[in-house]
Every structure is written in structure tokens, then in C-alpha cells.
Amino acid sequence: MKVLVINASANRERSATLRLTKAFLEGLGEEAEFINTIDLKVNPCRACYACWFRTNGQCVQQDDATEVMEKIRRADVQIWSVPLYAYGAPSHCKALMDRTLCFNSPKMYLDGRGLAHHYGYEDGSKKTVLIATAGLPNVKGNFDGLVFQMKRMYGENTAAICCAEGSLFMSPETEAVVAPYLESVRKAGREYAETGRVSDELQSYLDALLVPADEYVRTVNGIFENLMNQGKGA
Ligand SMILES: Cc1cc2nc3c(=O)[nH]c(=O)nc-3n(C[C@H](O)[C@H](O)[C@H](O)COP(=O)(O)O)c2cc1C
16 A cells, blocks of 8 residues: 655654554554655746646646645555644645646536535545644634645545644653654544544544643743753853
């Protein structure tokens, strides 16, 4: 199985989100190819619609997105590993997402619920997983925009693992707290390998906070205060 990880963290391999993604891959039992969107030169989509009306799905712009889109086409599973920036995807990741317009046809259809979609990956035919983290411990609302966007673009069957307490994954002091969550992400990978989805019970656990919000705020503020003091001493 070809698995492509699109790592949208500006922190590359030091990404908190990537820790979750690697746990998911362990559960999936697959090797993956990794791409860092921060290192790509991806022009904005020019909305010329050549991919729709002239080139049969090929973007006329030649830049790093050309190769990445071929990799997505060839992948059996695409995993978007996305830290939440301004309640959405980081700009370098969003630029790439916009360019995937060429995976769809201009023609539309209405699904059983009366929702309109373009023919193409919007029907969920490209297996897609979103793994995201955020810094603020708000389980409600934080990821709404990002999850909505990914599900509309790549299908309602897109699996989404969104952890609203991402800062816990950046400090050795919190290993004991994050270990059970990472184990559950591994389990999600195993379930996804077996059934193509994450079970409702496991999803509920993954959607919940690791620690209560007030405890998170206290812990993370303490870590940040130390970093601020170190910064002043430097
Ligand atoms: C530019 C920028 C914007 C951010 N915006 C948000 C935000 O809107 N909401 C939030 O909860 N966290 C926000 N964060 C925090 C990150 O989502 C969080 O630290 C995340 O876990 C980082 O993941 P990474 O280590 O994989 O890059 C932002 C961070 C940066 C650098």
C-alpha cells in the first residue's frame, strides 16, 4: 500500500502533529513517503481552469505541486498532518490544497442529502486521513473549518483525528499524559487498516481532551513561562 504523508508543520520533523501521524502509521502497519509543505515552492492557483477545460486534469503551472499531485494520484492513502494555524491549514498547505482543484471535474452532482459535489476525489474515492493538533484546548469549534474543508474536498469518509492539546506533545515532562493518547492513535491506525474507518467509541476518546482544560492551561503556561525566562537570559 502506498501511503503519502503531507506534513504541513513548519517544524518539519519536530512537529507535534507528526508524532500522532507516526503513531497512526505504526498502527496502519505501513511505511510512508513524507513531504514537508514548508519546503515546497507552490504557486497559488491562478483559477485559469485549464485543468478543467483544456488539459484533462493537469495543472499548467510547473512547480513543486506538479510532482506532489502525481504522488497523491499514485498514493492509496493520503494523510494530511496539519497543525492548526488561524483555525485552518497553514498557508503553504492551503496553497497545495487549492491546486488539487485539478483532481475534480467541473461537472457536479447532488448526493443523497442534496449536497452538490464535483465529480472526482470529493466522492471519497481517494482514501484520506486528516491528523491535526492545535494549541488551544477547545475541543468544540477549533477544528470545524479544517475538518469541514477536508471532508468536502476528499469525501465524508475522510478520517479525522484532531487533538486540541497539541502543546502536550512538545515537552518531555508530559510523556506520561500523552502516551495513552498515542496508543489510541496507533489503535486508530489498526482499525483504519482493517475497516477503512475509526470506530465511534475510539473516535469519541480521540475527540476528547487529554487533560481538563484548566489543568492544560496551568501546565502549558508553566512550560511557556520557563521558555520565556530562558529567552530573557539568552
Ligand atoms: C501561525 C500559527 C497559528 C496558530 N493558530 C492557532 C489557532 O488558530 N488555534 C489554535 O488552537 N492553535 C493555533 N496555533 C498553535 C498550533 O496549532 C499548535 O502549537 C500545534 O500543535 C503545532 O503543531 P506542530 O508542532 O505539528 O507544528 C498556531 C500556531 C502558529 C505557529
